[in-house]
Each structure stands twice: as structure tokens, then as C-alpha cells.
Amino acid sequence: MLVLQALHGLSLAQTEYLVADRPSWMRSCRLALGDAVPDANTPQDFHEALIVAGTLDALFARLDRAISEAGYLPMAGQIGATPRSERRGDPGGATLVAAPRQRHTEAEKVRIKAGKRPRRSGPTKPTGRPPPRHQVRANAAKSAVRAHVEHPFAHRKG
Template sequence: MSRIVDFELFRDDLARAVPRSDGSKGGRSPFDLVFMFKVLILQASHSLSDERTKFLIKDRLSFMRFLGLGLSDPVPDANTTWTFREALTRAEITGKPAIAVLFCAYEAALCAAGFLAMGGQIVDATVVAAPKQRNTEAEKAELKAGRVPDAWKAHPAKLAQKDRDARWTIKWSKAKPAEDGSKRIDLAVPAFGYKNHIGIDRRHGLIRTWTATDAARHDGAQWPGLLSKANTAGDVWVDTAYRSKANEAYLAGNGFRSRIHRKKPPGKPMARNVARANGGKSKVRAAIEHVFVPAARGRSARPRRWRGARR
């Protein structure tokens, strides 16, 4: 990552997003903005808590090299990391979320390094687990309506521990043979949390677009904002969850070529030519699963630690 991206490109945007004191009032000098941004990258890449981030920066030479630290250099504590992340999460640059502006700068850095978006694009989503909430039916109804339950308003400490943006969804596992081998069954696994929606280019497999929603949002409703006309090819590969007349019309009306998997007819076997076409599409679409795997391994199936959709 250090070889591909010159992190100094982010300095001006970070300075606008998280302004620092001029030092006239004294006090300890703050950590460098680009340094703290790289700390957040390490933290997000490995799904680390603030305390664990501090420990591993001191423990791993690879982290030290990435951050440009020596063995005796100071390391930001958990409160420093939390404060910087919160400031960056809430910041805006020219009316846009700071994270979106920084991501555009990252895209420009990739293009400058020769990693152009080529060969078409692949879009998919993955569930990110959050700590489960033990809410009553009345509290759930209030949250769905966009309101804070009255019982929580009087207890700020309790409210701070509640994730009001995460939602439940059903995640279907791959079909597996039954114990007697006579038929195949699907397993429905409930999940609570969020969804990461991303788009990658086929040539390099690098993330080009992204958005985050609660887990209950339908994948197919999010993808218009994930498609980019900057790609050198118009092909779009996605699974059957994205197939609809509206999405097909959107592709045709914006110069994209549909490579969406076709669904199996209800109660009928899949036609051989359709199955063969889906198999060819799967060989391409599988590349996006390779992007999700390192994140899943880093999380080790643990829930995310930060509450709220903005974080």
C-alpha cells in the first residue's frame, strides 16, 4: 500500500477536515494528520479496537514500518485514536462527507499509479455484524419510525450503548444436502448489523465505489450509486439479487451491459443454456468474493465495535 499510494496526497483534505491548533496556547504537540489517518487504515483493515490498535503498533514491526515509527517513538493512545476518528467521521469538506472526499483522492492516486478501472465492474454486498440489541417490540417500533424511545432519553449512558442504525436481516447459506441425501435444503441465518456495498473493477480487483447501509436494505436498491462510468468497459457482473426490470432498464439507459445472473424458474429445473451462462458469469463475479475474504478473516466473525452508521 505504501508503494502504490503517496499518503501526502491526503494532507490538504485532512487539514480542512480536522483543523489543528496553531500551538499558541501551549500543550503537547498533536500527532501528524497523515500519521493518524494511516493508523485508522490499519485499524479498519484488521478490525481492531482502539486499545488493541495501540498494542499492535508497539508489537508489530510491519505496522511500525507502515507508520514510519522507530522502536522508541510515541504511539497514540486509545483516546487519541477515538477522538481523531470521531472528528473525521463528522467532518465535511466543501459540503461533502470528508470520507467521500478522501476516497476520491485515493481513486486518483490509484489512477496516477497506473491502476485504471478496466474490464468492467463487479458489485456485491456483505453483512457486517454488530452487537445484538435486546430491545422490546415497542422500542423496535420507535427505532423503525426514526425516533428515540422515551425510556432511553432519560438515561444517556444507556442511550450511548444502543446502536439505533443497525437492523436485522436473513442471510441464506448455500444449499446443502440433507442428512439422508434425498434432497437439498437452504439454511436461513438471522444477522444483525450493517451491509458494506462495494464495486470493484475486473482488471485489478480494487474497490472503486462503496456505500454502507443497515443490513435490512435490499442489495439491488443500492447499486445505481455504485456503478461508475469511469470504467473502460461497460460490463456489469452481479448475482441474482440485483436482477429486476428496473435495474435492467437502468443499465440499458446508462450505457452498461448486463451480466446479471438469471434466476431459476420456480418449481422448474434451470435450463441448460442458462446454467452454462450463469457459470461463465460466476467465474468473473467470484473476484469480488476475494475482496471480502481478507475483511472477514480480519474480523474473525466478531461484531464491529463502533455503533452507528456514520462510524
Template sequence: MKQPGFFDVEERLARLSGLGDQLEAFSRTVDFEVFRPDLEKALAYSDGSKGGRPPFDPVLMFKILVIQTLNNLSDERTEYLINDRLSFMRFLGLGLSDRVPDAKTIWLFRERLTQAGAIERLFERFDATLRSAGYLPMSGQILDATLVAAPKQRNTNAEKADLRAGRIPEDWQDKPSKLSHKDRHARWTLKFTKAKQQDDGTMPSRDLAIPFFGYKSHVSIDRKFRFIRKWKTTDAAASDGARLREGLLDKTNT
């Protein structure tokens, strides 16, 4: 094995470009800076005068959501692969020594955009940018839904009942710090997975149903260019079919 050289990273990135790096195509096609005003408005970060670690750049975080959605990744897997893959680092403008957002930071960013109702608007603009660059969706589409885990809540039965009814529990209303740490939109559902072979070689007659708490990410990707066209976020218990009636399906791309 040869000794690592100074230009090894550049050579590997050049090889990835030659093989067809989809994220590099995104970078050439989309000026992600156009999303900055909408992101900053939705996130409403403080000016930093109170101190503390500054938040990650919102454009970088939005690009992480693009990576996550395109590859159907959980927050934890996204954090790992950003650290692991040179193509992800290049797309995000990160060097090997740069700090990478952890899974909780990614979750908080998506949660703030969801609460602000900004995700659909951002991806509508994303789709418009692709169309204006000539990437017209005309070869069919792939619809997919991915469960995204959220931190489990420790709520009382009364608090759970209030949340299901769309109310803020009374005990939380005068405690803004507690309210800010409570996820009021995630829901429980069952995640079905194939049962594993038993030690004696037999297969269980039923698949496994695993309780899951969080959200569901619904995306529409065009078949020809493999670009994300539409994205909706719901709680994990939401029906996939209902999203088709809410505009996730592009009727012009068949």
C-alpha cells in the first residue's frame, strides 16, 4: 500500500466526478444561496448577542436535508455518512477538519422548518430552479416515504391526550423552556420489518411490528434525472396515500 499523498483527496474527488457524482450535478445546477432569505426568515435565529455556540449555516443545513431525502437516511446515518463520504463533504463545502452537525442538530433544524411551514415552500422553489435550468420532469416519478426518528417524549397520559387533541398541556403553557424542548408534532406508528431466521433454521410466520416515534418524509423524485421535485413532512402515523391527494404526485410527469 502506497503512502498517503497530499493530492490523494483531490484525485479521489476527480474520480468521483468521472463516475458521475449526482451531488456535483446539484451544485452546478442550483444556486443554493437563493434559499438563504427564506431559511433565515423561517428559522429566526438570534443575533448571537447572548453568546453560546453559533448555529450552523442554514444553507449548509438545507443541503444536508437534500442529501438525507435523496438517500432515505435517518438523522444518525446522515451524520455518519457526512463524516465518511468525500462526495457529501464536497457538496456541503466541508473539509476533513471541519465540524459536522450531529443527528440532534439535523433533527432540530428540520423541526424548526416544519413548525414554520417552510419545507414545502423551499422545495417548490427548488423544483422551479431545476425546471428553469432545463431539467424538466417528463419520464415518470418515484414516490417514497421514509420514517425519521424523533427523541421519545416522557409525557403523562393527560399530556398525551391533550397533544392528540391538538392542545398544549396546561402545565406547559407557563413554562416556555419546557415547551421549547417538547415535540408536539411527532407521533407513534408501527414499523414493519421482515422477521429473521430462528436459530433452528425456521422462519417466523409473521413479520415484526416495531413501535416507532417520529415523522415521515414523503418525496417525489423524477426518474430521468433523479432529482427531488416535491417533499412533504408529516407525523409518522400519517397515511402515504393521502399525500398523493395533497399535491405530492406531479400529474404532468407520467
């Protein structure tokens, strides 16, 4: 419960409510649907015991490292409310964001450290020519999918 609280920036009372309300949060806490949810004082007591033992910072550093090694960015305090969650009155859901991995060769790393840009790699379209027909079809198919996915969220772009 402490991890959920920290990742979502919640109070103890909010965390208790959401663990009782959401089956996915119950599973995260290793609780079955019929199990009693610990009250807000239980995580607080555990939190204080971790502080006394001097292990709280190490525990959360280890969690951040595990999330990062799995290829995600731990985004504590970066969680926004969604329209569905706003209607239900809860503060929003967490999203793990896939972290892009840099794949520079040693030569490219040397160029970057020297203040130069790495050479462009991968397939490129010849300048001044239209893309090949198969690329035009592939781009159109991708655009159609993106339009269906992004349209419901267009109002949020502001």
C-alpha cells in the first residue's frame, strides 16, 4: 500500500479507499476480493517502522531501480486524472511510461561528447523524390489507426 500511495501521491485515507474499491489495487497488495483491507493506520505504522529501521529510502530506491531496469520510467507525482476517474471521484490512475533506450555505437558516443551530432542511420528517403508506393500505403494504414486511437483524446491536447 505504501508503494501505491507513493506512486499516486495519495493520502493514507485515499489509499485505503482505492485499495478497497479497485480489484487491481487489491491484487497489487496481495489481497483477495473477500479479504479485509488494512485501515489507514496500518501502512502509517509500517512506514514509521521503516524510517526507524533506516530502510525506507533504500526500499524505494530499489523499487525505482527495478522499474527502470524493466524499461519504464517511475513517474511519481506525474499522474493525472482521467474523465472516467473524475466521475468516480478518485484522483486518477497510474501509467508506466516506456523509457526509450539509446543505442549509440562507441564512435557515435565519441562524436556526441565532442559536441557533434551522430551520423544518421537507418533507411532514408532520397531527397526530392516521393516515397515508394509500399511506403505510402503503410503510412496511410498507420495514419488510419492513429486517427481512430487519438480522436477520442483530441479534446485533451488543449
